[in-house]
Amino acid sequence: xxxxxxxxxxxxxxxxxxxxxxxxxxxxxxxxxxxxxxxxxxxxxxxxxxxxxxxxxxxxxxxxxxxxxxxxxxxxxxxxxxxxxxxxxxxxxxxxxxxxxxxxxxxxxxxxxxxxxxxxxxxxxxxxxxxxxxxxxxxxxxxxxxxxxxxxxxxxxxxxxxxxxxxxxxxxxxxxxxxxxxxxxxxxxxxxxxxxxxxxxxxxxxxxxxxxxxxxxxxxxxxxxxxxxxxxxxxxxxxxxxxxxxxxxxxxxxxxxxxxxxxxxxxxxxxxxxxxxxxxxxxxxxxxxx
Amino acid sequence: xxxxxxxxxxxxxxxxxxxxxxxxxxxxxxxxxxxxxxxxxxxxxxxxxxxxxxxxxxxxxxxxxxxxxxxxxxxxxxxxxxxxxxxxxxxxxxxxxxxxxxxxxxxxxxxxxxxxxxxxxxxxxxxxxxxxxxxxxxxxxxxxxxxxxxxxxxxxxxxxxxxxxxxxxxxxxxxxxxxxxxxxxxxxxxxxxxxxxxxxxxxxxxxxxxxxxxxxxxxxxxxxxxxxxxxxxxxxxxxxxxxxxxxxxxxxxxxxxxxxxxxxxxxxxxxxxxxxxxxxxxxxxxxxxx
Numbered sequence: 149x150x151x152x153x154x155x156x157x158x159x160x161x162x163x164x165x166x167x168x169x170x171x172x173x174x175x176x177x178x179x180x181x182x183x184x185x186x187x188x189x190x191x192x193x194x195x196x197x198x199x200x201x202x203x204x205x206x207x208x209x210x211x212x213x214x215x216x217x218x219x220x221x222x223x224x225x226x227x228x229x230x231x232x233x234x235x236x237x238x239x240x241x242x243x244x245x246x247x248x249x250x251x252x253x254x255x256x257x258x259x260x261x262x263x264x265x266x267x268x269x270x271x272x273x274x275x276x277x278x279x280x281x282x283x284x285x286x287x288x289x290x291x292x293x294x295x296x297x298x299x300x301x302x303x304x305x306x307x308x309x310x311x312x313x314x315x316x317x318x319x320x321x322x323x324x325x326x327x328x329x330x331x332x333x334x335x336x337x338x339x340x341x342x343x344x345x346x347x348x349x350x351x352x353x354x355x356x357x358x359x360x361x362x363x364x365x366x367x368x369x370x371x372x373x374x375x376x377x378x379x380x381x382x383x384x385x386x387x388x389x390x391x392x393x394x395x396x397x398x399x400x401x402x403x404x405x406x407x408x409x410x411x412x413x414x415x416x417x418x419x420x421x422x423x424x425x426x427x428x429x430x431x432x433x434x435x436x437x438x
Numbered sequence: 439x440x441x442x443x444x445x446x447x448x449x450x451x452x453x454x455x456x457x458x459x460x461x462x463x464x465x466x467x468x469x470x471x472x473x474x475x476x477x478x479x480x481x482x483x484x485x486x487x488x489x490x491x492x493x494x495x496x497x498x499x500x501x502x503x504x505x506x507x508x509x510x511x512x513x514x515x516x517x518x519x520x521x522x523x524x525x526x527x528x529x530x531x532x533x534x535x536x537x538x539x540x541x542x543x544x545x546x547x548x549x550x551x552x553x554x555x556x557x558x559x560x561x562x563x564x565x566x567x568x569x570x571x572x573x574x575x576x577x578x579x580x581x582x583x584x585x586x587x588x589x590x591x592x593x594x595x596x597x598x599x600x601x602x603x604x605x606x607x608x609x610x611x612x613x614x615x616x617x618x619x620x621x622x623x624x625x626x627x628x629x630x631x632x633x634x635x636x637x638x639x640x641x642x643x644x645x646x647x648x649x650x651x652x653x654x655x656x657x658x659x660x661x662x663x664x665x666x667x668x669x670x671x672x673x674x675x676x677x678x679x680x681x682x683x684x685x686x687x688x689x690x691x692x693x694x695x696x697x698x699x700x701x702x703x704x705x706x707x708x709x710x711x712x713x714x715x716x717x718x719x720x721x722x723x724x725x726x727x728x
Contacts, residue, residue: 343619345631346631346632
């Protein structure tokens with residue numbers, strides 16, 4: 149190879165980024181990152197999940213979950229070939245899906261998605277987008293700053309025992325992933341105190357707080373680690389585990405010593421707020437190679 | 439080998455059976471089974487766990503958890519060489535252990551037990567009994583009728599899909615056992631809805647009821663199976679998983695279709711009440727080879 153001064157061929161214009169928005173702070177973080185990179189954005193907030201105040205200042209059109217025909221036409225009409233899906237959407241009820249003509253032909257497949265775990269559902273959703281000519285990208289590809297990197301954040305450091313709990317937790321999440329079970333566990337002194345399944349991280353942490361309050365988990369001082377990591381083999385474009393300020397508040401209320409996440413595999417919104425709360429409450433926050 | 443009419447040498451008299459009693463109905467079932475088999479019994483109800491009314495009609499002496507010196511002397515004084523441990527005892531708090539001279543030398547080991555999972559704790563407890571000359575037997579050895587056999591009980595039968603959920607649940611419990619996590623999961627349409635860890639089966643079922651009530655688990659009609667099985671390699675003399683009437687009531691409230699247990703690996707108290715409630719509420723109860 150000889151070195152030649154050559155301009156790289158410019159990539160084809162990816163056009164406007166379509167952002168399908170669930171709940172929480174992530175959709176706006178992704179929108180801001182895309183705008184900062186010079187891209188146009190068009191938001192598609194989902195009724196019942198997205199927050200009106202968060203999407204108001206961007207061009208947007210509300211959609212119903214399950215109405216794939218309308219979703220495709222809104223995306224096409226606004227020049228969105230690349231689509232990112234971001235924010236919380238709980239497994240929807242079949243009866244709440246707003247089926248339109250565009251989804252009708254998908255019904256047998258959609259029904260199939262409701263058997264099997266979340267991964268199954270999400271993989272099928274991803275495939276449907278691609279078959280319809282859209283490119284699905286991950287929120288972390290648009291806004292890599294969302295990914296928690298390696299290192300400890302804030303004023304508090306994990307003890308050697310906390311680190312051992314964290315690594316034990318990663319092992320458990322990996323083993324559970326085969327059965328498509330959640331992305332979070334709480335481990336204290338190498339004892340698994342709680343496993344996240346359909347209830348989600350927040351409710352798991354509330355359970356830990358109650359177990360501690362009523363003596364089912366008995367430890368003194370701050371103890372136990374919330375561990376979050378993606379399931380092995382999970383489609384990261386659709387469902388990266390996340391932490392936010394509320395996660396840290398609930399972890400503190402549960403009396404945990406801190407939070408350990410797989411570096412590069414978990415997204416965090418409002419990292420300044422996360423660190424401020426962790427510092428105030430005495431919790432460590434750490435990203436680890438798992 | 440020639441057939442000879444020979445009387446088997448009579449086994450040495452096992453003496454009085456010492457029954458260390460936690461909470462629930464199991465201790466009295468075991469006491470009755472031993473009495474029916476012509477054995478004498480002596481009960482050692484644990485303060486804070488055993489029920490006074492349940493033990494009142496048997497010879498007994500109350501003990502504090504952790505006071506091993508006194509426990510040994512009560513057992514010896516009452517001629518108990520064989521000991522069975524039965525009923526609910528939640529992982530005790532270190533501060534609630536009533537340590538006596540007999541336990542003092544065990545303290546380093548007892549502290550070690552509080553790291554690691556329940557199995558670790560229970561295995562260590564079993565070893566301490568044996569080193570002190572006691573023979574630890576399983577509740578199911580004294581009262582084999584406690585073990586749920588193969589078959590469906592009551593009026594309702596699982597569907598093919600329920601059976602598939604049950605077998606998927608057994609697989610998950612086996613995989614979790616490596617990490618010393620609970621003995622129960624709730625599975626619906628091959629999706630793990632809840633995993634039992636430190637909270638126990640009852641609280642897991644209450645969570646499923648709430649998840650259903652608030653729409654986090656969305657299914658129509660009765661759906662989902664509570665699956666219980668012992669962890670692989672678990673010491674069955676100390677901690678067999680159990681079901682009782684309350685389990686069935688909570689499973690019904692959670693909207694589950696039924697309960698599947700590993701036949702021969704799970705004990706049931708008050709099976710008549712279990713079946714009556716299951717029949718009334720429309721749930722199946724089944725013991726399966728896992």
